[in-house]
Amino acid sequence: MADSIVNRQSNPTDKTSYKSTWTQRAWFASGCTTILISLAKSMLMLAAATPTSPRTFLQLTLAAFLGYLLADLASGIYHWAVDNYGSPMTPVFGSQIESFRAHHQHPSAITKSDTAVLSYMVAGVVTVIVLPINILSRDPVFLWFVGVSAGCGLFSLKLHAWAHTPKRKLPSVVAALQDSGIILRWSQHKAHHRPPFKSDFCTVSGIWNKILDESNIFSAIEVMLFRVFGVRPRSWSEPNSDWKLAESDFVGSNPDLD
Ligand SMILES: [Zn+2]
Ligand SMILES: [Zn+2]
Numbered sequence: 001m002a003d004s005i006v007n008r009q010s011n012p013t014d015k016t017s018y019k020s021t022w023t024q025r026a027w028f029a030s031g032c033t034t035i036l037i038s039l040a041k042s043m044l045m046l047a048a049a050t051p052t053s054p055r056t057f058l059q060l061t062l063a064a065f066l067g068y069l070l071a072d073l074a075s076g077i078y079h080w081a082v083d084n085y086g087s088p089m090t091p092v093f094g095s096q097i098e099s100f101r102a103h104h105q106h107p108s109a110i111t112k113s114d115t116a117v118l119s120y121m122v123a124g125v126v127t128v129i130v131l132p133i134n135i136l137s138r139d140p141v142f143l144w145f146v147g148v149s150a151g152c153g154l155f156s157l158k159l160h161a162w163a164h165t166p167k168r169k170l171p172s173v174v175a176a177l178q179d180s181g182i183i184l185r186w187s188q189h190k191a192h193h194r195p196p197f198k199s200d201f202c203t204v205s206g207i208w209n210k211i212l213d214e215s216n217i218f219s220a221i222e223v224m225l226f227r228v229f230g231v232r233p234r235s236w237s238e239p240n241s242d243w244k245l246a247e248s249d250f251v252g253s254n255p256d257l258d
Helices: 004-010 022-048 054-084 094-105 107-112 115-136 140-154 156-163 172-179 186-193 207-215 217-229
Strands: none
Touching (some): 022 115, 094 107, 107 156, 115 156, 156 186, 207 217
16 A cells, blocks of 8 residues: 555656556555444444433533644644654555655645545554444444544544645635634644644644743654664754755745645
8 A cells, every 4th residue: 555655756757647647546446435434333333322401512522622633632643653763664554654754845746636545544544443433332322433433544644644735725614624623734833844844743633732832842752762773864964965945846935835
């Protein structure tokens, strides 16, 4: 499940590689179906139960909010990890590492890709992890939490892509969600593409960015990993690295985005 994101972002002039393959579409559909099963099973279990109380709706609302928060936090931790550690040769994650790094040189390339190209790897992970939960769980609130969290996670790269898209090109509902702060917008993400490239890693809503950045938690973990394993994060090598924007890609300074 790893190929064209790397090719596409390493070679942003290759327009054909922005198009999804049938395999990528199948994984994307599988992930979406898995999430829909979580949500549908939750609703069906509640419908079959004794009359639902306001307490149940409160639990579902809270579960959805926690799932949304967890997805944003997870997107930040994952983004920080692949930006800073490993290489394109790293098993399993190599293509993702290459892709995230290429995104720093060609940020606008992410806006040109089919959703399935962006999301098929996360969709595969969602399918493998969430499908057994769907089968085994008998807790409708937990299934609702899993469905919302997995859904936000599956679309985290699409939300990231929308944050890089000029507002006039966005569907109006997406622009409204960005304006309301429910999903990531450029103003919450732009610092990630500017020196020292150490902040604003979260890509669902960006809610966790301020907490993670002001607590310096990632910096503390980087120091700990260096002391224990002797591994340096890539952000320490700035400015002699490939974090910088390629001259052909000026989206990082495009005022049209916000
Ligand atoms: Zn990044
Ligand atoms: Zn970005």
